[in-house]
Amino acid sequence: MxxxxxxxxxxxxxxxxxxxxxxxxxxxxxxxxxxxxxxxxxxxxxxxxxxxxxxxxxxxxxxxxxxxxxxxxxxxxxxxxxxxxxxxxxxxxxxxxxxxxxxxxxxxxxxxxxxxxxxxxxxxxxxxxxxxxxxxxxxxxxxxxxxxxxxxxxxxxxxxxxxxxxxxxxxxxxxxxxxxxxxxxxxxxxxxxxxxxxxxxxxxxxxxxxxxxxxxVGPLVHTDPIQEYEKNEIIEWLNNKEPSSAVFVSFGSEYFLPKNEVQEMADGLELSRVNFIWVVRFPQGGKDSLQMALTKGFFKGLEIEEWLWRDGLPK
The missing domain is CATH 3.40.50.2000 (Glycogen Phosphorylase B;)
Structure with a gap:
């Protein structure tokens, strides 16, 4: 291979x-x-x-x-x-x-x-x-x-x-x-x-x-047991949603969205009013800039689950 x-x-x-x-x-x-x-x-x-x-x-x-x-x-x-x-x-x-x-x-x-x-x-x-x-x-x-x-x-x-x-x-x-x-x-x-x-x-x-x-050849996902918090929160959260009602957003394991693209994606998700899981990756030292952006009005009035923002990021 x-x-x-x-x-x-x-x-x-x-x-x-x-x-x-x-x-x-x-x-x-x-x-x-x-x-x-x-x-x-x-x-x-x-x-x-x-x-x-x-x-x-x-x-x-x-x-x-x-x-x-x-x-x-x-x-x-x-x-x-x-x-x-x-x-x-x-x-x-x-x-x-x-x-x-x-x-x-x-x-x-x-x-x-x-x-x-x-x-x-x-x-x-x-x-x-x-x-x-x-x-x-x-x-x-x-x-x-x-x-x-x-x-x-x-x-x-x-x-x-x-x-x-x-x-x-x-x-x-x-x-x-x-x-x-x-x-x-x-x-x-x-x-x-x-x-x-x-x-x-x-x-x-x-x-x-x-x-x-x-x-x-199939989805080929990593087959290790899911961590407990994922079993208790993410999977249960999804199970409580209607079929085909949640969107998964990810741009890969090695792409870091610049601030303007974070804003674009946030605006789109807010306007769509759909349930979503958004995977956001940061370069080293990049978490502070996203935290600042989130506190400046992203997702206005939108309920965001606490587990979605880990490592001290806000709801």
């Missing part, structure tokens, strides 16, 4: 690895030492018998010390450098494949060179998308410049947003040395982190767009 260097990719890859061990797979989980060190505690003694961590070492770059061989805490201006370092590490990955001789490589959409490198060793490769079918199919629909309307017309981009989105994809392709979406062409089937009960239409739509069989 070779996931991209972000926790939001590594975590579902690890959960998929755990599922595969129940089918008698032995998994070599490949990433940088800094990332593997962060996920060791998520591996139980039982799983450690069948999942083996393999370190992928990067070449030495003065501007990218080893603690930056991950997107966790990476300064934004070093993202292209990180992708460059990953590409430069492809010979090391080739050496790993030659030594371990796995029966299969499961790769992420970054790095795009992983499937061709695996095939050069006569090892089949399968892509795993640790994102939703809705987002993937929508991205494909936008970047392919198709005139076909998306499955859900309410989800759309304005003209200026399409150009911004396309530039983002093009920039990513430039950083990786290949188009990230081109890796679809190198896998006969595509695994995806979702299930048909929620995303059947998007799974089928994506299958048509890429001309591949899409295999959902």
């Amino acid at each position: 070779l996931p991209w260097l972000a926790h939001g990719h590594i975590s579902p890859f690890l959960e998929l690895a755990k599922k595969l061990t129940t089918r008698n797979f032995h998994v070599y989980f490949c990433s940088t030492p800094i990332n593997l060190g962060l996920i060791k505690q998520k591996l139980s003694e039982k799983h450690s018998l069948s999942i083996q961590f393999v370190e992928l070492h990067f070449p030495s770059l003065p501007e990218l010390p080893p603690h930056y061989h991950t997107t966790n805490g990476l300064p934004p201006h070093l993202m292209s450098t990180l992708k460059k370092a990953l590409a430069m590490a492809s010979p090391n990955f080739s050496t790993i494949l030659k030594k371990l001789k796995p029966d299969l490589v499961i790769y992420d959409f970054v790095p795009p060179w992983a499937p061709s490198l695996a095939l050069s060793h006569n090892i089949p490769a399968v892509e795993f998308l640790p994102v939703s079918a809705a987002m993937t199919s929508f991205s494909m629909q936008v970047t392919n410049n198709t005139s076909v309307e998306f499955l859900f017309p309410e989800i759309c981009l304005r003209d200026y947003e399409v150009s911004q989105f396309t530039r983002l994809i093009d920039s990513s392709a430039k950083d990786t040395g290949d188009g990230a979406l081109e890796c679809f062409e190198r896998s006969e089937i595509i695994l995806i982190k979702t299930f048909r009960e929620i995303e059947a239409k998007c799974i089928d739509y994506l299958s048509v767009l890429v001309g591949k069989k899409i295999v959902p």
Whole structure:
């Protein structure tokens, strides 16, 4: 397994690895030492018998010390450098494949060179998308410049947003040395982190767009027991709400909303009058600014559950 260097990719890859061990797979989980060190505690003694961590070492770059061989805490201006370092590490990955001789490589959409490198060793490769079918199919629909309307017309981009989105994809392709979406062409089937009960239409739509069989592998959430306060408060709070009446808002484990975007999201939630759970992440020292913003009038008259704001933040 070779996931991209972000926790939001590594975590579902690890959960998929755990599922595969129940089918008698032995998994070599490949990433940088800094990332593997962060996920060791998520591996139980039982799983450690069948999942083996393999370190992928990067070449030495003065501007990218080893603690930056991950997107966790990476300064934004070093993202292209990180992708460059990953590409430069492809010979090391080739050496790993030659030594371990796995029966299969499961790769992420970054790095795009992983499937061709695996095939050069006569090892089949399968892509795993640790994102939703809705987002993937929508991205494909936008970047392919198709005139076909998306499955859900309410989800759309304005003209200026399409150009911004396309530039983002093009920039990513430039950083990786290949188009990230081109890796679809190198896998006969595509695994995806979702299930048909929620995303059947998007799974089928994506299958048509890429001309591949899409295999959902489930939500792949961390399976440790839920903490007591979550059992007693969050789950009970949700159980007391009507079906389809609560919104979960999160922008990933490594994105910090600037103040103006916090304001935008707060205004939208207040106007919607829906029940919500909003996960807000802070950079180091950032909690004070959000606390100040909240006390200055966010959510005017809106009842906010105490458990939603932990670490001393106000109701």
